[in-house]
Amino acid sequence: MKSIFFDCNDQLGPVWEQVLRPDDPPIDVNMTPFKKEELPLVIAGYDIAIDDHSYMPTDLVERCKQLKHIVFLGTGAASYMNIAELKERGITVHIIKGYGDVAVAEHTMALLFACARDIARMDREVRGGSWAPKEGMQLQGKTVGLIGLGGIGGEFARMAAGIGMNVIAYNRTPKPELGIKQVDIEALLKTSDVVSLHLTLGDETRGFLGAERIALMKHGAILVNTARGALVDEQALIQALKSGIIRHAGLDVFHSEPLDAKSELxxxxxxTLSSHAAFRTLEASQTLLRRAIDIVKSIKG
Structure with missing residues (x-):
């Protein structure tokens, strides 16, 4: 079967070369940027497409008559394509789990520290000639509520406990074996000084933090989202940031990416913003790309 990694970039290119093995199947690599509407031209004639976070609208994908498999580099394929519609058209979407749990948890912690101490804003002000120290939030002894206890949530719970935070969590399926106090979502929002999102995106979780739930949050709480932008009602988030219900938000993911510089956020x-980079470490990228190649090797037809 003919395969292509159609949206490789200068960062991933060298890593791709590092993880390739002599017995791997031939996989073409495209490193030339293209417009979204050019997608059918780029993957025309290929059975398998490896996708590093490019949008794949159904109306464009269905023009690729030979395509049967999409290997998405990560777990959030639902943010970039309609998996159900593609399945109806005979295209299977493969995702990759667990490759960067530590990397994402570390980035979540980095955003939390930046939010708590207003680091990005002070950096901007100092560079602009203004010297205005900000009063921060001390995290030791504060309660952090994790929404989602998968691999990333579990890693972040370990890190948060390590700096002396009180960790509680909400998970749709109870996980008593983790030894973390689990509460209902209303209790978590009302009592947490920090709320960190670690849910996967699907029909049940889209808009999970809407206006009603955001209104329940402890006044002055911090919100960190390194999961998926569509988990949160963006307009409700903006209003909560303006009103002070949310003291500060650390966001790595957005409804539309890349984020428009004119966006209100x-x-x-x-x-505090970052560019969907939580999983971007050398170690995580090596694991991710190696697993993508192994998926391609495993596909028989």
């Missing part, structure tokens, strides 16, 4: 001073 990008204008608010109490938001």
């Amino acid at each position: 990008a204008q608010l001073p109490n938001v």
Whole structure:
């Protein structure tokens, strides 16, 4: 079967070369940027496409008559394509789990520290000639509520406990074996000084933090999202940031990516942004790309 990694980039290219093995199947690599509407031209004639976070709208994909498999580099394929519609058209979407749990948890912690101490805002102000120290939130002894206790949530729970935070969690399926106090979502939102999102995105979780749930949050709490932007009602989040219900938000993911510089989120001073980079470490990328190649090897037809 003919395969292509159609949206490789300068960062992943060298890593791809590192993880290739002599017995791997031939996989073409495209490193030339293209417009979204050019997608059918790029993957025309291929049976398998490896996707590093490019949008794959159904109306474009269905023009690729030979395509049968998409290997998405990560777990959030639902943010970039309609998996059910593609399945109806005979295209199977493969995702990759667990490759970067530590990397994402570390990035979550980095965003939390940046939010708690207003680091990004002070950096901007100092570079602009203003010297205005900000009062931060001390995290030791504060309660962090994790929404989702998968691999990333579990790693972040370990890190948060390590700096002296009180960890509680909500998970749709109870996990008593983790030894973490689990509560209902209303109790978590009302009592947490920090709320960190670690849910997968699906029909049941899209818009999980809507206006009603955000209104339940402890006044002055911090929100960190390194999961998926669509888990949160963006307009409700913006209003909560303006009103002070949410003291500060640390966001790595957004409804539409890349985030428009004119977006209201990008204008608010109490938001710290990163460019969907939580999983981007050399170690995680090596594991991710190696597993993608192994999936391609395993596909028989």
